[in-house]
Amino acid sequence: MNEAKILFEPNTVVLIGSSKIKQEVGMSSPRLFNNVTCNMRKFFKGTTFVLDVEGKEGYKLLENLPETPDLAVMMLPPDSSLQQAEECARNRVKAIVAITGGYNRQQRQRLTKLRGDYGIRILGPNTIMGVINTTNGLNTTFEKDLMPAKGDVSVIAQSGGVGACILDWACFHGIGISKFAFTGDKIDVDDVEILQYFSEDPETRVISLYLEGIGNGREFVQTAREIVKKKPILALKGGVTEEAAQRAVSHTASIAGSDAVFDAAFRKAGIIRLKDVEELLNATTALARQPPLEGDNVAIVSNVGGPAILAADAIIKNGLKLAQLSQETKRKVERRYLGVDAINPIDLIADARAERYSFVLDRVLSDTNVDGVMVINMLKSCFFEPEDARAVVEASKKHPDKPVVDVPGGGEDFSLVYKVLRGTNVPVYNLPEKAATVLRVLRAYSRIRATTRRKTSPKCANARGREKKE
Amino acid sequence: MNEAKILFEPNTVVLIGSSKIKQEVGMSSPRLFNNVTCNMRKFFKGTTFVLDVEGKEGYKLLENLPETPDLAVMMLPPDSSLQQAEECARNRVKAIVAITGGYNRQQRQRLTKLRGDYGIRILGPNTIMGVINTTNGLNTTFEKDLMPAKGDVSVIAQSGGVGACILDWACFHGIGISKFAFTGDKIDVDDVEILQYFSEDPETRVISLYLEGIGNGREFVQTAREIVKKKPILALKGGVTEEAAQRAVSHTASIAGSDAVFDAAFRKAGIIRLKDVEELLNATTALARQPPLEGDNVAIVSNVGGPAILAADAIIKNGLKLAQLSQETKRKVERRYLGVDAINPIDLIADARAERYSFVLDRVLSDTNVDGVMVINMLKSCFFEPEDARAVVEASKKHPDKPVVDVPGGGEDFSLVYKVLRGTNVPVYNLPEKAATVLRVLRAYSRIRATTRRKTSPKCANARGREKKE
Numbered sequence: 001m002n003e004a005k006i007l008f009e010p011n012t013v014v015l016i017g018s019s020k021i022k023q024e025v026g027m028s029s030p031r032l033f034n035n036v037t038c039n040m041r042k043f044f045k046g047t048t049f050v051l052d053v054e055g056k057e058g059y060k061l062l063e064n065l066p067e068t069p070d071l072a073v074m075m076l077p078p079d080s081s082l083q084q085a086e087e088c089a090r091n092r093v094k095a096i097v098a099i100t101g102g103y104n105r106q107q108r109q110r111l112t113k114l115r116g117d118y119g120i121r122i123l124g125p126n127t128i129m130g131v132i133n134t135t136n137g138l139n140t141t142f143e144k145d146l147m148p149a150k151g152d153v154s155v156i157a158q159s160g161g162v163g164a165c166i167l168d169w170a171c172f173h174g175i176g177i178s179k180f181a182f183t184g185d186k187i188d189v190d191d192v193e194i195l196q197y198f199s200e201d202p203e204t205r206v207i208s209l210y211l212e213g214i215g216n217g218r219e220f221v222q223t224a225r226e227i228v229k230k231k232p233i234l235a236l237k238g239g240v241t242e243e244a245a246q247r248a249v250s251h252t253a254s255i256a257g258s259d260a261v262f263d264a265a266f267r268k269a270g271i272i273r274l275k276d277v278e279e280l281l282n283a284t285t286a287l288a289r290q291p292p293l294e295g296d297n298v299a300i301v302s303n304v305g306g307p308a309i310l311a312a313d314a315i316i317k318n319g320l321k322l323a324q325l326s327q328e329t330k331r332k333v334e335r336r337y338l339g340v341d342a343i344n345p346i347d348l349i350a351d352a353r354a355e356r357y358s359f360v361l362d363r364v365l366s367d368t369n370v371d372g373v374m375v376i377n378m379l380k381s382c383f384f385e386p387e388d389a390r391a392v393v394e395a396s397k398k399h400p401d402k403p404v405v406d407v408p409g410g411g412e413d414f415s416l417v418y419k420v421l422r423g424t425n426v427p428v429y430n431l432p433e434k435a436a437t438v439l440r441v442l443r444a445y446s447r448i449r450a451t452t453r454r455k456t457s458p459k460c461a462n463a464r465g466r467e468k469k470e
Numbered sequence: 471m472n473e474a475k476i477l478f479e480p481n482t483v484v485l486i487g488s489s490k491i492k493q494e495v496g497m498s499s500p501r502l503f504n505n506v507t508c509n510m511r512k513f514f515k516g517t518t519f520v521l522d523v524e525g526k527e528g529y530k531l532l533e534n535l536p537e538t539p540d541l542a543v544m545m546l547p548p549d550s551s552l553q554q555a556e557e558c559a560r561n562r563v564k565a566i567v568a569i570t571g572g573y574n575r576q577q578r579q580r581l582t583k584l585r586g587d588y589g590i591r592i593l594g595p596n597t598i599m600g601v602i603n604t605t606n607g608l609n610t611t612f613e614k615d616l617m618p619a620k621g622d623v624s625v626i627a628q629s630g631g632v633g634a635c636i637l638d639w640a641c642f643h644g645i646g647i648s649k650f651a652f653t654g655d656k657i658d659v660d661d662v663e664i665l666q667y668f669s670e671d672p673e674t675r676v677i678s679l680y681l682e683g684i685g686n687g688r689e690f691v692q693t694a695r696e697i698v699k700k701k702p703i704l705a706l707k708g709g710v711t712e713e714a715a716q717r718a719v720s721h722t723a724s725i726a727g728s729d730a731v732f733d734a735a736f737r738k739a740g741i742i743r744l745k746d747v748e749e750l751l752n753a754t755t756a757l758a759r760q761p762p763l764e765g766d767n768v769a770i771v772s773n774v775g776g777p778a779i780l781a782a783d784a785i786i787k788n789g790l791k792l793a794q795l796s797q798e799t800k801r802k803v804e805r806r807y808l809g810v811d812a813i814n815p816i817d818l819i820a821d822a823r824a825e826r827y828s829f830v831l832d833r834v835l836s837d838t839n840v841d842g843v844m845v846i847n848m849l850k851s852c853f854f855e856p857e858d859a860r861a862v863v864e865a866s867k868k869h870p871d872k873p874v875v876d877v878p879g880g881g882e883d884f885s886l887v888y889k890v891l892r893g894t895n896v897p898v899y900n901l902p903e904k905a906a907t908v909l910r911v912l913r914a915y916s917r918i919r920a921t922t923r924r925k926t927s928p929k930c931a932n933a934r935g936r937e938k939k940e
Contacts, residue, residue, distance in 0.1 A: 027820055031853070128820070128851055143850050159776025160820075164851035165879040165901075172881025212779065236780075243792050244782035247815060276780070276903040277879070306629025309682065310706075310746070312714035322713050345717060350497055350598070350630075380613050381598055381634035383501070409635040409747070411642025431635075433746040 003121050004189055004197040006095045008133045008179050010070035012047040014062065014093070015040060015140075016084050017075035020054040027128060028077045028100045035142035036075060036099075036130075043137035043147055053080065062087045072096045073130060073140050078103045081125070082110050089118035097140055101126030101184065108187055115188045126184035128160025129167070133179050135203060141167070151176010152205035153284050154198045156191055158183050162210045162238065162277070169281050174422050176288070178203040190215055192223050199227040206287045208280055209235040209271075217265055224269035229452045232287045232445045233271045236280045237262055270448040272441055282427070282434055283441040289425045290396075290403040292446035293439055295371035297323035299364045300345035300432075302376035303352045303384055307409050307432055308345035311374055314436030320443060323370040329363050350381060354388035361395035365402055372403040372442065374435050379413040386416040393424045403442050405435045473591050474659055474667040476565045478603045478649050480540035482517040484532065484563070485510060485610075486554050487545035490524040497598060498547045498570045505612040506545060506569070506600075513607035513617055523550065532557045542566045543600060543610050548573045551595070552580050559588035567610055571596030571654065578657055585658045596654035598630025599637070603649050605673060611637070621646010622675035623754050624668045626661055628653050632680045632708065632747070639751050644892050646758070648673040660685055662693050669697040676757045678750055679705040679741075687735055694739035699922045702757045702915045703741045706750045707732055740918040742911055752897070752904055753911040759895045760866075760873040762916035763909055765841035767793035769834045770815035770902075772846035773822045773854055777879050777902055778815035781844055784906030790913060793840040799833050820851060824858035831865035835872055842873040842912065844905050849883040856886040863894045873912050875905045 017033030033052075040048045049065050053076065062084075072088045074081045074096055085096055103111065103125050114120050123131065130140030134150040143164075148171050155170075155177065157163025163182045170177055179201065181194050191214060198204045207227070214220045224233050239245035240259045266273050274280040298315050300322070302308035312322055322344045333342040337356060340348055346364070348356050357377070364370055375392050377384050389406065396404040406428045408417035414430035421428045429435040487503030503522075510518045519535050523546065532554075542558045544551045544566055555566055573581065573595050584590055593601065600610030604620040613634075618641050625640075625647065627633025633652045640647055649671065651664050661684060668674045677697070684690045694703055709715035710729045736743050744750040768785050770792070772778035782792055792814045803812040807826060810818055816834070818826050827847070834840055845862050847854050859876065866874040876898045878887035884900035891898045899905040 029821070141851075146850070157776075159774070159779070160851045161772075161774025161778075161848055161879075162776035162780065164774070164848055165777055165883070168848075168850045168880030168883050170881075172885070210776070212776070238776055238779040238783065240783040241786035243786055244779045247779055247782060247813075276901050278901055302631075304629070304631025304634070306627075306632035306680065306682070306708055307635055308631075309629070309708040309714045309717055310632065312717060313708065313710040316711035316713055343717075351499070378631055378634055378638075380616070380638045381611075381630045409631075410638030411640075413635070413638050415642070431746050431748055 002193065002197045002200060004193045006070055006121065007097065007123050007131055007181070007189065008138065008197070009136060010046060010138070012049070012067060012069040013040065013044065013071045013073060013138070014049040014051055014065065014069040015073045015075070016051045016053065018054045019052050021076070028075050032099070032142040033075050035144050036073065036140055038144055039139045039141060042145070043139045045137045053084070062091050068092055070094045074098045075100060078107045082107060085111060085114055089114045089120040093120060095121040095123070097127060097130040098122060098124030099127055099130055099140065101128065103185070108185070112187050122188040123181070124184040125187065127182040128184065129163055129182040131181050132177065134177055146171060148177035148180070149174055150178070151288065152178050152203060153208060153288055154179040154201065154204040155208045156181045156183055156194050157210040158186070158212050159210060159238065160184070165277050166208070166210065166281065169277055173281070175281055175285055186215065192216060192219050195223050195227060199231065205231060206284050207231055207233045208284045209233065210238065211235060212238045221265050221269040224271050225452055228270035228448050234274055234280055234283055234287070234441070235266060235271045236274050236277065270452050272444050272448070279437055282429060282438050285427045286403070286405060286438040286442055287445060289427055290405070290442060291401055292449065293372045293403050293442040294446050296321045296443065297369055297371045298439055299323045299325065299370045299373045300376065301348065301357070301360055301364060301373060302345055303348045303350055303382045304376060304378045305347050307376050307378065307407070308347060311376060311407070311432035311436065312345050314433045315374070315439070318436045318440035320436070320439060323367070325364065326367050326369050329367045332363050333360055351383045353383060353385070354391040357388065358391040358395060361392065362398065365395060365399035365404070370402065372439060374405055374407060374432065374439065376407045376409065376432060377417065378409055379416060380410065386420045389417045389420045393421065393426050396426050403439065405429065405438055407432050407435045472663065472667045472670060474663040476540055476591065477567065477593050477601055477651070477659065478608065478667070479606060480516060480565070480608070482519070482537060482539040483510065483514065483541045483543060483608070484519040484521055484535065484539040485543045485545070486521045486523065488524045489522050491546070498545050502569070502612040503545050505614050506543065506610055508614055509609045509611060512615070513609045515607045523554070532561050538562055540564045544568045545570060548577045552577060555581060555584055559584045559590040563590060565591040566593070567597060567600040568592060568594030568654070569597055569600055569610065571598065573655070578655070582657050592658040593651070594654040595657065597652040598654065599633055599652040601651050602647065604647055616641060618647035618650070619644055620648070621758065622648050622673060623678060623758055624649040624671065624674040625678045626651045626653055626664050627680040628656070628682050629680060629708065630654070635747050636678070636680065636751065639747060643751070645751055645755055656685065662686060662689050665693050665697060669701065675701060676754050677701055677703045678754045679703065680708065681705060682708045691735050691739040694741050695922055698740035698918050704744055704750055704753055704757070704911070705736060705741050706744050706747065740922050742914050742918070749907055752899060752908050755897045756873070756875060756908040756912055757915060759897055760875070760912060761871055762919065763842045763873050763912040764916050766791045766913065767839060767841045768909055769793045769795065769840045769843045770846065771818065771827070771830055771834060771843060772815055773818045773820055773852045774846060774848045775817050777846050777848065777877070778817060781846060781877070781902035781906065782815050784903045785844070785909070788906045788910035790909060795834065796837050796839050799837045802833050803830055821853045823853060823855070824861040827858065828861040828865060831862065832868065835865060835869035835874070840872070842909060844875055844877060844902065844909065846877045846879065846902060847887065848879055849886060850880065856890045859887045859890045863891065863896050866896050873909065875899065875908055877902050877905045
């Protein structure tokens with residue numbers, strides 16, 4: 001059994017902190033302790049014990065608890081945390097989430113030794129936010145009342161800050177999360193073990209990573225390469241430039257390594273690399289909701305000319321092609337809508353409403369020359385109404401083998417259409433350039449799946465056919 | 471006098487459309503006519519006449535109006551528009567904004583001839599949204615009740631759709647606009663003339679362009695090069711790839727030319743080129759609120775480690791440098807805050823509040839090794855509160871010669887801090903990568919100003935010194 005499982009699926013959890021501590025080192029503070037306690041009591045469906053080492057009730061020994069917890073969440077400064085961790089190990093607690101940072105080398109060694117001596121598993125130290133599992137409500141973050149929507153994306157973040165940024169973005173934009181792990185200094189449980197757990201987890205469909213460094217590169221690459229046959233892995237890497245990498249060493253004590261090495265490792269592993277948190281989450285959402293792009297040919301269906309031209313630029317810059325529509329598609333569209341010139345990008349003209357989008361999208365998605373579609377539906381300067389966007393969802397559902405992404409470009413336009421499409425299978429982006437990046441990622445994953453399946457198991461070569469049955 | 475002025479500063483405007491027309495060609499429709507009428511009646515401080523060519527009151531001849539309008543806004547299909555345009559020209563109307571598109575070659579020639587025969591100036595045709603001036607309330611867009619906040623950014627957009635996207639973004643994100651021109655097919659008034667008008671306009675401080683093609687490249691470059699000595703010009707170019715450029719020809723009838731040619735022209739003109747609407751508006755906001763970056767050395771002041779590392783990566787990738795803080799700065803910061811390691815990027819630790827930001831920002835901005843600062847203030851995983859962000863504004867005001875940009879990374883965090891900083895001089899971005907791009911643009915404008923001033927007027931060589939007095 002994968003031992004990382006206990007970090008996400010404990011039955012009983014003990015929160016160990018102090019309500020009185022004054023030294024706020026590495027985040028240990030009464031406020032953090034209190035907030036984590038509130039979150040666990042509010043969300044966690046299992047049993048939560050709270051051990052306040054300086055509370056009014058005095059120092060309650062772990063062994064006085066009615067049962068032995070599976071998991072201990074440690075929120076004390078390094079020395080006190082170590083003392084408690086030793087108690088936990090002796091009492092057969094299975095795993096520790098070490099929230100606090102600031103451990104020196106000797107303190108790290110003492111923590112590592114517990115793993116060797118007792119087999120207790122340790123996440124962290126310096127995880128800052130710990131773990132989230134939206135299924136059982138486990139939530140060791142200290143953001144009061146913060147719980148992402150349940151979904152099929154699982155995340156590993158080495159940095160508390162970047163992880164918090166990803167989490168905040170996901171919550172704000174309604175991206176459904178399954179599991180979230182803040183790994184921090186990774187003295188025991190590492191990316192490989194968590195990846196393996198996510199790989200077997202039926203509630204995880206897409207995996208996203210923020211990394212500054214990896215310990216065991218070879219194992220990481222091998223593990224990822226197996227996983228991407230079934231589930232895409234996306235990564236954002238911090239410490240890309242030499243200057244930043246130096247700083248990363250002191251941040252999470254990881255050897256960052258040269259960026260070229262990482263690039264090669266990601267390529268070999270079949271991990272798709274993104275440039276920032278927004279790209280990472282945009283691509284994650286698309287992979288969670290839409291099929292991979294099985295060819296290079298993209299059609300653009302728009303109610304405005306200029307943004308369609310920017311979209312065409314972006315499609316080409318992302319290594320894709322403008323699909324050549326078949327004569328049949330062209331004839332059918334042009335016969336029905338006078339004034340519409342059905343060459344790609346198709347300008348449906350500013351008065352296009354749901355009916356025109358429905359008909360044209362159905363024709364275009366039926367065209368064998370088309371592998372995927374970017375829809376642009378501006379409201380400003382057009383007659384399109386937010387509700388009309390449901391036509392895009394219908395068309396996409398009718399053609400589940402080809403990805404469809406939607407772009408109501410701008411600020412308010414995006415926000416109005418987003419309200420309609422939120423929770424549907426069609427991902428929405430506020431600029432055509434962002435949608436084009438996402439289509440590149442959907443294409444990349446199609447290629448990765450084909451390559452990894454072909455190389456390692458010949459019978460799975462017809463990746464696309466197989467996928468449909470799954 | 472610059473004749474483009476009358477397009478933005480008319481005293482009297484006549485709106486010419488039809489309340490009954492059925493053929494919705496090139497956007498002419500009763501709905502559009504009605505919406506433009508509503509907007510003009512609501513916002514315009516001058517006199518508005520409405521000429522409904524098929525209204526209940528019958529065909530009112532232009533000459534029956536109590537006075538001759540300065541500007542006519544044409545919202546009829548090409549043939550009827552032409553007929554009305556001829557009436558306007560004969561009646562000494564000074565200028566026409568031709569909203570409708572769909573003119574064929576012959577119709578264009580007839581329109582152009584009016585300019586020659588009568589001296590009437592024409593914006594468009596195919597401007598779709600026409601013009602906006604937030605000072606006198608002129609607003610010929612057909613988005614009901616849409617009026618951007620008054621500000622010092624002026625925009626020229628060749629495409630109605632991209633212009634609408636820019637306008638929508640500006641309205642939603644509170645970017646103050648002075649003038650907005652949708653230029654469409656540009657048969658008469660072109661970018662050069664509007665640029666010259668913006669150059670002389672005391673209410674315009676930053677100029678942003680969306681272009682697909684330019685007619686008179688040499689004049690455009692010369693004009694821009696003069697303007698950028700005083701005001702920055704930013705541009706987004708559509709039709710960059712050959713495939714999209716072909717499409718642009720049919721879109722706005724402009725010869726797009728090879729992208730390399732444009733790149734060279736922009737460089738020569740001192741125009742800063744951006745990659746998408748978001749970058750364009752992010753950079754525009756920064757240039758409107760902050761001074762140029764007069765050197766390469768950027769300090770990062772953050773309450774989280776990971777995002778600061780991503781910020782450092784982005785600073786380097788944008789051709790800037792991580793500032794080396796002086797020993798004095800380092801000593802003063804470290805003496806006051808135990809545990810803070812004052813090397814750049816400075817990690818203020820997750821419990822930093824306004825007081826710590828104030829002190830450190832003041833020290834860092836006083837450091838002669840630092841030319842500008844990227845502040846990162848996450849809320850999630852930190853103790854920072856949105857109101858604490860006022861400390862950033864105070865520090866920035868105390869050091870007006872060095873640009874400061876702020877990054878509360880994420881979704882909700884960004885939105886909460888944005889509410890506090892909206893309307894201040896500190897621009898806010900949701901990711902460090904976006905802030906780094908903006909700093910690159912602030913650096914680029916400092917270089918452009920130095921170069922153009924030096925080359926053309928030796929006495930202005932000390933550009934920075936001069937600017938302070940202006």
